[in-house]
Amino acid sequence: MSSITLSNLSKRFGAVDVIKGVDIAIEEGEFAVFVGPSGCGKSTLLRMIAGLEPISGGAFHLDGELMNDVSPDKRGIAMVFQSYALYPHMTVAENIGFSLDLKGIPKEEIRRRVGEVSEKLQLEAYLDRKPQALSGGQRQRVAIGRAIIKQPRVILFDEPLSNLDASLRVQMRAELQQLHRTTGATIVYVTHDQVEAMTLADRIVVLSGGQVMQADHPISLYKEPDNLFVGQFIGSPKMNAFPARVAAVENGAARIRTDDGWEVALGGFRSLNPGDRVSLGIRPEDLSLAGTGERADITVRAILSERLGMETYLSFETSGESAIARVAGDHRIDTGETVPLSINLDACHLFDTAGQAIRRGQI
Amino acid sequence: MSAKFERAEIWRNRFLILPSMLLLATFVIYPACFAVYTSLTNESLTGPAALNPRFVGLDNYTKLFTDGNFWRSLAITFWFVLFSAIIGQLVLGLASAMLLRRRFALRPLVNAVILMPNAVPEVVAAMMWASMLASGEYGTLNNIVAWFGVEPQRWLTSFPLTMIIVVNIWRGIGFAMILMTSGLSSISEELYEAARMDGANPRQVFRRITLPLLVPTLFLYLLVSTVSTIAIFGLVFALTRGGPAGATELIGIYIYNQSFNAYQLGYGSAVAVVVLTFSLFIGMLYVRALKVDV
Ligand SMILES: Nc1ncnc2c1ncn2[C@@H]1O[C@H](COP(=O)(O)OP(=O)(O)OP(=O)(O)O)[C@@H](O)[C@H]1O
Ligand SMILES: [Mg+2]
Numbered sequence: 001m002s003s004i005t006l007s008n009l010s011k012r013f014g015a016v017d018v019i020k021g022v023d024i025a026i027e028e029g030e031f032a033v034f035v036g037p038s039g040c041g042k043s044t045l046l047r048m049i050a051g052l053e054p055i056s057g058g059a060f061h062l063d064g065e066l067m068n069d070v071s072p073d074k075r076g077i078a079m080v081f082q083s084y085a086l087y088p089h090m091t092v093a094e095n096i097g098f099s100l101d102l103k104g105i106p107k108e109e110i111r112r113r114v115g116e117v118s119e120k121l122q123l124e125a126y127l128d129r130k131p132q133a134l135s136g137g138q139r140q141r142v143a144i145g146r147a148i149i150k151q152p153r154v155i156l157f158d159e160p161l162s163n164l165d166a167s168l169r170v171q172m173r174a175e176l177q178q179l180h181r182t183t184g185a186t187i188v189y190v191t192h193d194q195v196e197a198m199t200l201a202d203r204i205v206v207l208s209g210g211q212v213m214q215a216d217h218p219i220s221l222y223k224e225p226d227n228l229f230v231g232q233f234i235g236s237p238k239m240n241a242f243p244a245r246v247a248a249v250e251n252g253a254a255r256i257r258t259d260d261g262w263e264v265a266l267g268g269f270r271s272l273n274p275g276d277r278v279s280l281g282i283r284p285e286d287l288s289l290a291g292t293g294e295r296a297d298i299t300v301r302a303i304l305s306e307r308l309g310m311e312t313y314l315s316f317e318t319s320g321e322s323a324i325a326r327v328a329g330d331h332r333i334d335t336g337e338t339v340p341l342s343i344n345l346d347a348c349h350l351f352d353t354a355g356q357a358i359r360r361g362q363i
Numbered sequence: 364m365s366a367k368f369e370r371a372e373i374w375r376n377r378f379l380i381l382p383s384m385l386l387l388a389t390f391v392i393y394p395a396c397f398a399v400y401t402s403l404t405n406e407s408l409t410g411p412a413a414l415n416p417r418f419v420g421l422d423n424y425t426k427l428f429t430d431g432n433f434w435r436s437l438a439i440t441f442w443f444v445l446f447s448a449i450i451g452q453l454v455l456g457l458a459s460a461m462l463l464r465r466r467f468a469l470r471p472l473v474n475a476v477i478l479m480p481n482a483v484p485e486v487v488a489a490m491m492w493a494s495m496l497a498s499g500e501y502g503t504l505n506n507i508v509a510w511f512g513v514e515p516q517r518w519l520t521s522f523p524l525t526m527i528i529v530v531n532i533w534r535g536i537g538f539a540m541i542l543m544t545s546g547l548s549s550i551s552e553e554l555y556e557a558a559r560m561d562g563a564n565p566r567q568v569f570r571r572i573t574l575p576l577l578v579p580t581l582f583l584y585l586l587v588s589t590v591s592t593i594a595i596f597g598l599v600f601a602l603t604r605g606g607p608a609g610a611t612e613l614i615g616i617y618i619y620n621q622s623f624n625a626y627q628l629g630y631g632s633a634v635a636v637v638v639l640t641f642s643l644f645i646g647m648l649y650v651r652a653l654k655v656d657v
Contacts, residue, residue, distance in 0.1 A: 052556050073562030085553035089575045098571075099561035146561070 002063045002076075002153040002186050003028045004049065009058035011044055011210075018044050020210040021058065026188065026203065028063075031180050033197045034190045035233070036207035042190040045207070046156050049188060050079045062153065073099075078147035079156040083163070084139045086131040086146075092118070093127040096145040117145045120182070121175075137168045141175075148183060157189040161196065173199060194236050198222075206230050228355040231281050237313060239349070240287075240323040242280040246272045256280055256350070260319050262298045266348055268360030278358065281349035284313070287325035287341050296340030300325075305333040314339065395639065402633035408626035416629070423633035433634060435609065436617035440593060443528060443613055448592040451532035453584060456539020457577075460547055463540070481537035489601030492530050496602075519603055523610040527599050534598065539584060546580025547573070579653060586649035590642045614638050 004026040011019035018041050026032045034042045047053040049060060051072030060067045067075055086095050094101075096117055097110040118124050121141040131139055140160060147155050160176075161169045173196060180187055180200075191197055197204050198218045205215040206229070213233075214226040225231035225239075232238040247257040254269040258280060272278075290296035300316035300323075307330055314325045314333060325341055333339060350358040402423055406416040427433050459477050463470060480488065495503045498517035505515040518526050550573065558568050596615035599605070605612035605620060612620065614634070622631030 050560060052559065072560050077560075079557075079560050081553050081557060083551070083553060085551065085557040087554060087557070087572065098558075098563075102562050102567055102571075146557075150561075 004032075004154065004186065004188070005059075005061040005064075006045075006049075007059045007061070009045075009048065009060060010056050011041070011048060011053065012056045018210050019048070019056075022207075022210070022212050024205055024212060024215060026186060029184050029186055031187045031189065031200055031202045032205060033201035033203070034188065034205050034207060035192070035194075035197045036213075037233075038192075040207045041210040042207055043158055046079075046158055046188060046190050049154070050077055050156055051075055052079075076150075076153040077156060078150050078152035078154070080140075080143045080147050080158070080160050082159045084131075084143040086139060086142055088131055091128050091130055092123060092134070092142050092145075095131065095142055096123075096149055098146065099150050113149055114145075117149045120148075121145050136164050137172060140164065140172060144179065148179070148185075152185060154186045154188065155183075157187065159190055159192060162192065169193075169196075176200060194234070198234075204234070206233055208233075224357070224359075225281075225349065226357050228279055228281065228351040228357075231349055231351070231357070235283055235285075237284045237324045237326065239281045239283045241351070242282070242318065242323070243320060244278050244280045246274050246276040246278060248274050254350075258318075264297060264343060264345060264348065266345060266350070266360075269350060269358060270361065271358065272350075277353050279351040279353075279355070281351060282323075282343060283347065284324045284326035286344035286347040287327070288344070289325075289327045289331065290340040290342040294340075294342060297343040297345075299338055299340050302333045302335055302337045302339055304335065305331065307332070316341075398632045398635050398639075401629055402636045404629045406628040406632075408623070408628060410626075419629070423630050424637075426630065427633055427637065432609065432612075433617065436612045436614050439524060439610070439612060440614040442524065443531070443595075444589055444592045447528040447531035448535060448588040449585060451528065452535035452539040452588060453581070455532065455536045456584075457543045459536060460540045460543035461573075463544065464547060477540055478537040480534045483534075485534075485597040486601045488530070488534060489598050492526075492602055496526055520607055523603060523607060527602065527611050530598065530602065531592070531595065535588065535592075539588070542580060542584050542587075543577070546577050549580075550576045582649055582653040586646055586653075589645055589649075593638065593642055593645075 004024070006022055006024040009019060009022045009024075010017065022045065024032075034045060036042055044053060048055050051067070051070065055068050062075065062077075087098065090098065093111075093114050097114045100110045100113065114127070115124075118127055121144060123138065123141055123145060126134060126138060126142075131142065134142065140163075143160070157176075161172050164172060176187075176189075177200060189196075189200060201218050203215060204218050204221050206213040206221065208229055214221060214230045216224075218234075221230060221234050225234065228239075228241060232241065242258040242260065244256050244258040247255040247263060249255075249269075249272050252270065253265045253267045254272045255263055255265050256278065257263045264280070300318075302314055302316055303322055304315040306313040306315075309330055311329065312327050312331045312333070314327060314331075315322045316325065316339065327341075352358055403418060403420060404416045405419045405422070459473075463474055463477075483491070496518040497503070497505070498515065498520065499505065500509075500515050502515065502518070504518060509515070516522075554572055554576075555568060558572050563571060594615055595613060596619065599611055599613055600616050600619070603611045605616040615638075618631050618634045618638070621634060622628050625631075
């Protein structure tokens with residue numbers, strides 16, 4: 001139940017800079033999710049918060065208290081490891097109660113609190129089992145139990161669901177949301193999974209190469225990415241980026257001409273000058289099949305269509321890498337066929353040559 | 364899998380273990396059986412019995428029970444195994460394995476120093492120690508203790524059992540360390556991190572995490588080292604010949620002395636058979652306790 005402030009936090013392994021000056025503020029009771037490509041430093045950042053990795057530079061405040069040099073068990077932070085890290089020689093009850101036992105809390109009290117926690121996590125039936133005799137989901141719950149029995153101010157999760165199968169993941173996701181509601185603890189959660197990030201997070205922190213690319217509410221990230229990286233990282237399939245230039249700016253609308261030769265007119269971009277190079281970002285779901293009689297914005301040649309039943313992923317040729325349209329309903333489209341597409345112009349994004357978003361209405 | 368295929372498989376497997384079975388039969392089982400047979404005779408190297416060994420039933424075994432030297436030798440072996448293998452090598456081996464998991468500047472050197480004694484042939488090791496422990500002012504150890512103002516000692520005469528225990532610890536730490544290192548490396552780093560998050564101090568981590576998870580390795584080590592330490596001969600024989608006055612006469616040396624110094628092959632064999640049975644028993648005990656497949 002505590003706010004986390006990371007200021008200019010950095011981490012160096014030998015000569016390698018892994019975390020390069022990160023500023024993140026997570027509010028009390030928030031569910032924050034770190035996402036980013038593999039190797040970008042998510043786990044490292046989490047372990048620095050936990051106290052398992054020393055902080056090379058910058059400051060970490062928990063509730064305004066400097067935590068840089070506080071030992072892991074004194075921070076009031078619990079961590080759930082990716083591989084659960086349950087003690088294999090202890091029963092479920094001993095695993096959950098271990099931290100209390102270390103503190104010398106009376107057995108009676110430990111039993112009572114283990115009872116409470118296990119009831120909450122539906123583990124009562126397994127208290128005398130060893131971890132080997134549990135399923136993946138049950139082990140996960142034991143790991144969570146071991147974390148929450150400490151009544152931590154913050155709970156850290158490092159890809160906790162990645163070892164579970166799809167249906168169990170959905171179930172555990174719901175349980176995590178429930179857990180967040182009932183404990184009110186601040187949660188920091190690392191994941192590779194877009195859906196997990198979008199559904200669980202109050203705030204998503206997108207990391208790349210040890211730097212924060214953007215931190216915001218999931219829907220804001222989706223609707224208003226600060227840069228092309230975030231635009232392409234959030235959303236699946238990823239946002240198409242068409243190299244383009246500004247052809248003309250006339251009464252508040254910019255005509256953007258892609259290198260493939262087609263044009264769109266986007267309203268609201270006032271800061272553009274004719275001739276500027278830009279990237280036109282269009283999400284696959286903002287491209288749809290133009291119905292008969294409807295005016296098509298572009299006509300493209302299909303490379304591949306993937307039929308998922310309720311929707312169809314259509315890959316089509318451009319001069320650069322192929323782009324994707326995610327169109328509703330099932331369509332049978334052959335390779336080489338020309339397809340008319342219409343574009344949701346209000347949802348198009350523009351990025352400058354450095355990849356920074358150009359916002360509508362910006363002066 | 365068809366029954367026929369399964370049968371063929373079984374035959375092939377039998378064929379595969381044939382070479383090791385032959386070797387075992389020739390060099391282990393046959394000599395062991397022969398020792399059992401010899402122990403039931405009065406076979407000897409000199410005198411009339413050498414020409415004409417007689418079957419004497421359990422005479423050798425009954426004699427054994429009233430032989431004070433046998434019991435003394437057994438007691439010496441017990442203390443030797445207890446202090447050198449079970450306590451000395453194990454504790455120091457575990458300590459060095461844990462130390463060498465950390466990174467520090469002299470790590471490769473320390474590693475080499477600990478492993479070296481294992482690589483030296485045992486007679487060479489015994490010679491080294493003979494010079495180390497030599498009495499008078501030329502003994503290396505005497506020179507060392509002289510710095511602290513201690514009079515020259517006759518180490519192998521005054522503290523014979525202690526000295527051979529020290530020598531054997533020196534020789535065995537390396538093996539213990541290798542085994543313990545492999546045991547430690549099977550404990551995942553995340554467990555230690557989880558324990559740290561749970562607030563365990565280093566002592567608690569050792570007692571509650573490391574030690575329990577090391578139990579299988581510890582038992583395996585105890586099995587191997589107990590049995591092999593009971594059988595130690597060359598190192599101690601080359602150093603003391605079992606002396607002075609039988610103070611370091613381990614059971615292996617006792618068997619040798621009875622057989623080849625007292626020329627009583629039959630009696631020596633009886634002792635050997637008792638020790639073999641004893642070792643097997645200990646081995647079985649450990650395996651039971653461990654419930655492992657050795
Ligand atoms: N102990 C270490 N010594 C040196 N480099 C390290 C160490 N730990 C991590 N790194 C490096 O730091 C970078 C970030 O690693 P980290 O584990 O935080 O990535 P991650 O974002 O969690 O990736 P993933 O999604 O694959 O888990 C990687 O490039 C990794 O090689
Ligand atoms: Mg990671």
